[in-house]
Amino acid sequence: MPEVMINGPEGRIEARYLHAQDPGAPIALMLHPHPQHGGTMNNKVVYSLYQTFVARGFSTLRFNFRGVGRSQGVYSGGEGELSDAASALDWVQTYNPNARFCWIAGFSFGAWIGMQLLMRRPEISGFVSIAPPANLFDFTFLAPCPASGLVINGDKDEIVPADSVKKLVDKLSTQKGITITHNVIKGANHFFGPQIDDLSRMVGGYLDANVPAAETEEK
Template identity: 55%
Template sequence: MKTKDVIINGPAGRIEGRYHKSEDFSHPVALVLHPHPQQGGTMNNKVAYSMFHSFAKKGFSVLRFNFRGVGRSEGEFDNGVGELLDAAIALDWLQSQNPGAPAYWVAGFSFGAWIALQLLMRRPEIVAFIVASPPDYDFSFLTPCPTPGFIIHGTDDEVVSEATVFSLYERLSKQKNSSIEYFPIYGANHLFKGKIPELSNEVERYISENMSLRTLQGVLKKDRRRRQPSHQVTEDSGGGDDGGDDV
């Protein structure tokens, strides 16, 4: 099934989204959250777009949407409080469309990563997360982090240092029964300019290795840092509905 436009009734009014319905009803479902609305973030941001299509490629039903006040979504920016409500309503909508789904995943980029991790703390049906470039915000609510997950960050991120994000990874990975994986993309800035293909490859690898709910529940705690040669170079193949570079 091709991706289609959807409108969801949200707490601040209409929520505009893009939805891909899997033909395999036994596959999980994913929700993808975009970066900061006040810094140009939309559901068509290249990173959010690439995550969306990575999930679709792996057979997921997947939704990305515009937070309140972005695009055709109604309402105004609410400093994360209303945006978390938007994400919760979007997850409710996904459940209504996929009543037999075995599991739910959440993913996000930058500000969207912060919202995604708050959402999984409130929704036990979420079994895994993937976040890219989490912002330098307070993540103390992850005590403990209840699900396995994957953190991706650029070594040349000019907005949030790799040391800051690696510190978050280390704190989460030391929690009891934790299974958090960290992957640095060498030479990538905050927007992963020129590195979107590498980002997509790692997202798809993680999805492939962790699609089974049984695998997720039985995974053992271990050092999940993945390192790649610093000389690795990958061409950017583009991506994104509007080609935007939102942050």
């Protein structure tokens, strides 16, 4: 799990990267929770996502947004963090010019940033959104959502009410040609705690069912 430093818009971006052996391996980018509330790339949910993608042969990157860990800069309310994510994706693409396809995964604040990046980068073919904070941030930019993906939240989430996530999923699911898979983990709060293994299995199962199809399309 080599440490890398990426040149970002506000200086260096601290990251961890695992490069797959297959030169055509897909790529994946992981985005962490809110920088002002303790979110880092070492968050348990983010690390779990990272390991799940790595186990399925993705060249996978997780990184710290500006002002977190050894990443330079200061929190900028989302706009700068989106620029950080774009720079991180550029870096992964540079080292994987033959990648068959690209996925993005985010948790909480990271899910919000990830969905914005999805709208701006047509090469992203799938996403995983964990506890997207639909009650705290504006998701109306998803009009339409350009790719199918997986949304997971807990029914005991004390920060993002389950009904707000369901409303977001229902809105996205009305779009033709897009399939939004929505899983709710019973008993899970915002950080999933004891249910982290359930979360990993759900994400892994979704990738197992959908990555081969995406790969076939690219060939």
